[in-house]
Amino acid sequence: MLLAYYIHDLSPFLIQIGGFGLRWYGLAYLAGFIVGILLYKHLAKRGYSDLRPDQVTDFITMSALFGVLLGGRLGYMLFYDGDRFFHDPLIFFRVWEGGMASHGGILGLTFYTIWYARRHRLSFRNLADNLVVVGPVGVFFGRCANFINGELYGRVTDVFWAVQFPKEILVYPPDHLERLLSKTVAVDPSLGSPEAVIAGVTASQPLRELLAVEIAPRYPSQLVEAGLEGLFLFALLWMLRTRVRLANGVLTGVFFIAYAVVRFLGECFREPDAPLTGMLTRGRFLSLFMILIGIFFLLWARWKPSYPHRFTKVSSS
16 A cells, blocks of 8 residues: 655645735745844844844845845856846846745845945944844745745655655656646646646645656655754754853854755755756755855954953953
8 A cells, every 4th residue: 555645735825816916935034034023133132233123123124135035036046047047137036936045045145244234333243143043034934935835845755754746747858747747638628737737736636646646755855944944053043142152253153054064964855956066966065165154254253252242241340
């Protein structure tokens, strides 16, 4: 008897009218934005940040816009979809088609924080330390949205918690796809395209039964990454921020190194979505540079130590 796996049938829309509606992906960004503001204000009120609590909302808002959104989108275009981007640059603005890169978002945040710190004459390392503490919360919501969208799915497996993702048919070879569509049309004549099949999974039990034997069970790698890149990193960095006296820059260094490590682990479950770089997936290759950046921040903190207001006040008293 074959093990019955969950066939992914979640809608990317919370509310949909025609082809438009309120998407879970947008709500994930909004949730990360709101929670990030609340957590950063909490840290600012307790003296961990050079920012005043009333400055936090503006800083996080612009960080989300210029750092996460623009950086993440541009990073995806350059790192994962360069051919299409260079042939059709306007694809950058078609965000509803999906495509955000966490490495690009991190770099975007870094550059924006450097600019903000210089303009307001604040410690870049202090701003970055508190930003990396709250940032994984946004990553968590984003990865959950990836799962709801059925994108960035995992490698083929037979574990009992595997999921079958209908969107995998979008990358089927033409002959394989043609054979599958001939079967779906026999179930329902309207199911003659990959998009129709994916959209029809929720309502059609016969289609679900067909796909159950046609598509491969895979790791729900989005949820694995939500746990590693989101919850685990947040718990680690929050504990270090609130329980240990650390020089400015140490938490940023820990974040870059720890993110690279958990991304290496997460790639064990995730189906590569770009050609390999040597023997490494694109995510692992980019993470190597994050380790170097993390080491740089740790050395910088040791070479020129400075501390948040909370600790300098304690020292002076």
